[in-house]
Structures are given as C-alpha cells and as structure tokens.
Amino acid sequence: MSKNVETGRDLMADYLDRIGAGKVLVSKEPLSFDWTPPELVGRDSELGELASMFYGVENHNVSCRAVVTGNVGSGKTVLTRRFYLDLSAKLEGRRKVIPAHVNCRNHPSTSQVLQQIALSLDSGHPERGFSSGEMIQGIRRNLGAHGNHLLLILDEVDVLVRRDSSDLIYKLLRIDEGQEEKGSVSLILVSQDTSLFTLFESAIKSRLGASNTLTLPAYGSEDLSGIARQRYEAACRPGSVGRDTLEKIGVFAAEAGGDARMAIELLETAIRRAEKKGRSEVLVEDVLPSKLRAASVEPSQVHGLSLHQKLVLLGISRRLKKAEEVSSGDARKLYELVCEEHGAKPRGYTTFWKYMKDLESEGLVVSRSSNSRKGRGRTQYITMPNTVPAVLEAKIERDLVGA
Numbered sequence: 001m002s003k004n005v006e007t008g009r010d011l012m013a014d015y016l017d018r019i020g021a022g023k024v025l026v027s028k029e030p031l032s033f034d035w036t037p038p039e040l041v042g043r044d045s046e047l048g049e050l051a052s053m054f055y056g057v058e059n060h061n062v063s064c065r066a067v068v069t070g071n072v073g074s075g076k077t078v079l080t081r082r083f084y085l086d087l088s089a090k091l092e093g094r095r096k097v098i099p100a101h102v103n104c105r106n107h108p109s110t111s112q113v114l115q116q117i118a119l120s121l122d123s124g125h126p127e128r129g130f131s132s133g134e135m136i137q138g139i140r141r142n143l144g145a146h147g148n149h150l151l152l153i154l155d156e157v158d159v160l161v162r163r164d165s166s167d168l169i170y171k172l173l174r175i176d177e178g179q180e181e182k183g184s185v186s187l188i189l190v191s192q193d194t195s196l197f198t199l200f201e202s203a204i205k206s207r208l209g210a211s212n213t214l215t216l217p218a219y220g221s222e223d224l225s226g227i228a229r230q231r232y233e234a235a236c237r238p239g240s241v242g243r244d245t246l247e248k249i250g251v252f253a254a255e256a257g258g259d260a261r262m263a264i265e266l267l268e269t270a271i272r273r274a275e276k277k278g279r280s281e282v283l284v285e286d287v288l289p290s291k292l293r294a295a296s297v298e299p300s301q302v303h304g305l306s307l308h309q310k311l312v313l314l315g316i317s318r319r320l321k322k323a324e325e326v327s328s329g330d331a332r333k334l335y336e337l338v339c340e341e342h343g344a345k346p347r348g349y350t351t352f353w354k355y356m357k358d359l360e361s362e363g364l365v366v367s368r369s370s371n372s373r374k375g376r377g378r379t380q381y382i383t384m385p386n387t388v389p390a391v392l393e394a395k396i397e398r399d400l401v402g403a
Contacts, residue, residue, distance in 0.1 A: 022237075022275075023237075023240075023274075023275055023278070023279065023280040024236050024237060024240045024241075024271050024274050024275050024279075024280060024281070024282060025235060025236055025237075025271055025275065026235060026236060026237055027234070027235050028235065029235070030230075030231050030234035030235040031231055031235050031264060031267065031268045031271075033077075033261055033264065035231075035234075036078055036081045036082055036085065037078070037082070037230055037231075037234070039082075039230075040075065040078065040079060040082050041223050041226040041227045041230055042075075042219055042220075042222075042223030042226065042227075043075055043079055043216075046079060046214060046216060047079065047082070047083060047086075049214055050066055050068070050079070050080075050083055050214055051083070051087075053065070053066040053212045053214070054066070054087065054186065057087070057091070057095075057149075057186060058090075058091055058094050058095055059095075059183075060095065060149075060181075060183060061181070061182040061183040062182075062183045063149075063176070063182070063183040063184065063185055063186045063187075064186045064187075064212075065173070065186060065187045065188070065189075065207070065208050065209065065212055066187075066188045066189070066212045066213075066214060067188075067189045067190075067191075067196060067197070067208060067212060067213045067214070068080060068188060068189070068190045068191075068213075068214045068215075068216065069190075069191050069192065069193065069194045069196055069213070069214070069215050069216070070192065070194075070215055070216030070217070070218075071192055071216075071218060071257065071258075071259075071394070071398060072192055072259060072261070072393070072394035072397050072398065073218075073219075073257070073258065073259030073260045073261040073262060073390070073394055074192075074216040074217070074218055074219065074258070074259075074260070075216055075219070075260055076155075076190050076191075076192070076216055077155055077190065078260075079216065080101070080153045080155070080188050080190055081101065081153075083188075084097070084099040084101075084151050084153065085099075087151065088151075095149055096146070096147065096148045096149065097148075097149050097150075097151050098120060098121060098143075098148045098149065098150050098151065099120070099151045099153070100116065100117050100120035100121075100150060100151070100152050100153070101153045101155065102116045102117065102152070102153070102154055102155065103155045103156055104154055104155060104156045104157050104158075104159045104160035105155075105156040105159045105341060108159050108160055108163050108164070108340075108341060109160070109163065109164055110132050110160070110164045110167070110168045111132055111135075113154065113160060113168060114132055114135040114136065114139070114168070115127065115135070117135075117139055117150070117152060118135055118138060118139060118142075120150075121139065121142045121143070121148075121150070122142060125138075132168075136171060136172075136175065139175070140175055140176075140179065140184065143184040143185070144179070144181055144184065148184075149183065149184060149185075149186065150184060150185045150186070151186050151188070152172065152185055152186070152187050152188070153188045153190060154169075154187070154188070154189050154190065155190045156190065156191060156192070157169075157189045157190060157191050157196070158191040158192075158193045158196055158199065158401075159341060161196075161199045161200075162199070162342075162343065163341075163343060166199060166200050166201060166204055169187075169189070169200070169204055170201070170203060170204050170207075172185060172187060173187065173204065173207045173208070174207075189208070192397060192398070192401060193401045194215060197210065197213070217258075218257060218258025218259075219253070219254070219258040219259075219260055219263075220254060220258065221247075221250040221251050221253070221254035222250060223250075224249065224250040224253040224254055224258065224260060224263040225246045225247050225249060225250030225251075225263075226250075227260050227263050227264070228241075228246045228249045228250060228253075228263045228264070228266070228267045229241075229246050231264055231267055232246065232267060235271075236271065236282075237280070239281075240274075240280060240281050240282055241267070241270075241271075241281075241282045242281070242282070242283075242284070244284050245270065245282055245283065245284050245286070245287060246267075248284055248287045249263050249266045249267055249270070249287055250263065252266060252287065253266060256388070256391045256394075257391070257394060257395075259390065259391060259394050261390045261394070262388055262390050262391050262394075265321070265388055265389075265390050266287055266388070270282050270286035270287045271286075273286045274286050302392075302395045302396055302399050303399055305359075305362075306355075307344065308339075308344065308347055308351075308355060309355050309358060309359060310396050310399065310400060311335060311338045311339055311342060311344060312331070312335045312338075312352065312355045312356065312359065313359055313364060313365070313392065313396060314338050314393060314396045314397070314400075315331065315334030315335045315337065315338040316331050316334065316365060316382055316384070316389075317384070317389040317390070317392045317393040317396065318334065318338075318389070318393055319331075319334055319389075320382075320383070320384050320389040321389045321390050321393065324383065325381045325382060325383045326381070326382050327379055327380070327381055327382075328356070328367070328379065328380035328381070328382065329379070331356070331382055332349070332352055335352060342400065356380075356382075364384070364387065364392070365382050365383070365384055366382070366383050366384070366385055367380045367381065367382050367383075368380070368381050368383075369381075
C-alpha cells in the first residue's frame, strides 16, 4: 500500500472522528421542537390559568374546554403537552385520562383527525372502512366501556376548520348527548390565529365559552435565554455553553419576535459550529452571522410577496428547519402540500420556477446546481444562508393568517 493512500486514509479518519464526537452535544432530543421539558420557562401563570379552566375535571361526568392562541414560537404546543402530562399524573388513581394530541396541519380533514383519535384509544384500529359518524360512535363506545376520559388537543385547529368547516368541533362538543354517562371528552383547541372564535358558529362559541380563551404573549429576551439554557443543560456537556452565549441567543430571538423556536435553532446551530471546529465550548461568536441576518428579513419583504410565492417559501422554510438544503423536486412537492393545506390550486411547473427565481432575486433563497445522481441532467439545491428558516416560517404564517 502506498504512503499516499495511507495518508489519505488518516485524513479521512480524522475527518470522520468529528462526526458524533460529542465534545459538546450529548443528546439531540432536547433540541427538538417536539421535546417537552419537565418545567416550562416563563409560563407559570399561563399554566395556572389553563388549570383554572379545568376546575372539577377530577369528577366523573365533568368535561372541560379551552382555546389557546398565540404567535408562532409562543409555546402553545409545549404548554398543552406539559399540561396534559401534569394533569394525567395529578388525576392518577381518581380518573384515567387518555391524551390525544392531533396536529391538524398534518391531519387536515375530519376523517384524518378522527382516525388519530381512534388510534390513541386503540392502536389496532383499522385505517379504513368507517364513516365519520361510525368513528365518533366507536370513540364514544370505547370511552364508555373503559371508563376513560379523553383529553383531546387539536393543534393548529384553524387549518381543519378552514378546510372542513367546524362541524367536527360541534359534534365533539356534543358527543355525550343522549348518553347516560357524561363528561367523556375534554377539548383544547390550539391556534396561532387569535381571531379563531370568528371562524365558529354561535352554537360552538356558546359551548366553548369566551372566558375559556388563553392568549400567550411573545417571550422576552430573559425567558428566551432561559429556554436556551434549559435545552443546553439537557442536551450538552456541563460548562460547554456560557452565560454570555445564552444571553446573546435570547436577545436575537427576542428581536425576531420572541420566538422560542428561533432560540432553540440558534443554540443548535451554534453547537454544530463549535463541534465542527473541534471545540468543547460554544463561544459567543458561534451565535452569528446568518442568524443575526435572520432578523433583517423585514416584514415588508414577506408582505410584498404574492400568495403563491409565500406558499413556495413556506414549504421550503419548513424543510430547511431540519435539513441543510432541499432539492428543487422536493421543493415543488412541498409547495403542492402547502397549497392543499391553504386551499390554493398549485401553479404549473414553469410558473413555480418563476417564483423560485423571484425569491432568489430577493435574497430569500440561494440555489446551486449539481449533477444528478440518477443519470443525466442537473439538480437544483436550495438553501437559506441569509435567514433562519423557523423565523421566516413564522413571518409567513403570521402574514397568511392576517391575509
């Protein structure tokens, strides 16, 4: 074996040694948006207010309801998840609470939502073959037979209501009518749309109760630093992220609208940068520059885009929250999914590419060409080096809600 080959292998070994070296990161799970911490930063009063809406739920024949709203990154999902975990523990031995958390963006139709509820009660429930009415009856029978109480959280419920009307909400609120046993289902509706109540008919508004509404404010820089600290302490080696670094993350995330998801993403990117350089400590300068530029994406830049330009950008932003780049083919598929979600008809391929070029000229995305792995031709890959995808997603979502 030649000396050059051995040298090349040594260099490759050094390069690969950095992968998963764990000089900073021990567990990636706490850096996920889906992770539920044991305690919530800056949301004690909101948890208390939500608990007050569930007064008496420990008693059989009692059901409760609440509506939780707030901007993207205000902690709506994690608040409701923490609440149902705490409630289940509190009622242990007195009332069996079965939680079902359904994201209506991922399951935007009545049948899909009911299927997810049915699966939470019976993991072996068939995927097809039942009407909506039959599934509601099956859910009612299951709860009655086992004496369980369903705590149903419909996240991003406005997507369901805009697509399929509020009929399912009405039926769930009346699920116990005509039954001997009452109080089988408690309901929490979650949405970033603070005008959610206006989407409902008067009968639903009456049953939900206007006083059962909780609106979460944006986080301040101190709370955002605290969220970053909590995630760091759960995910990283002790002492690897300093106070100044966490404070800088809090300031940047607060400037971008008080978005907790941005704080988490800033932390994760800074950790990745430190580990890439082989360091065991995340420095203040690791929380930089593209992340700072994220705040420079002015609302007017998003507001000035057409509906379909926003939808293209929204699909790309969602993918780039968890990936370094997205292929043009995947970007097209994501655009079609977002169009379906918002009830828009996707434009043709030529028009889609015009939107892509327009977004690139605005500096919102960057594309590069690469030889295709599947034969001839070249594939375009799209990145966002000038912004944080989660922040841009939040801006687009707010703009679409206000449209």
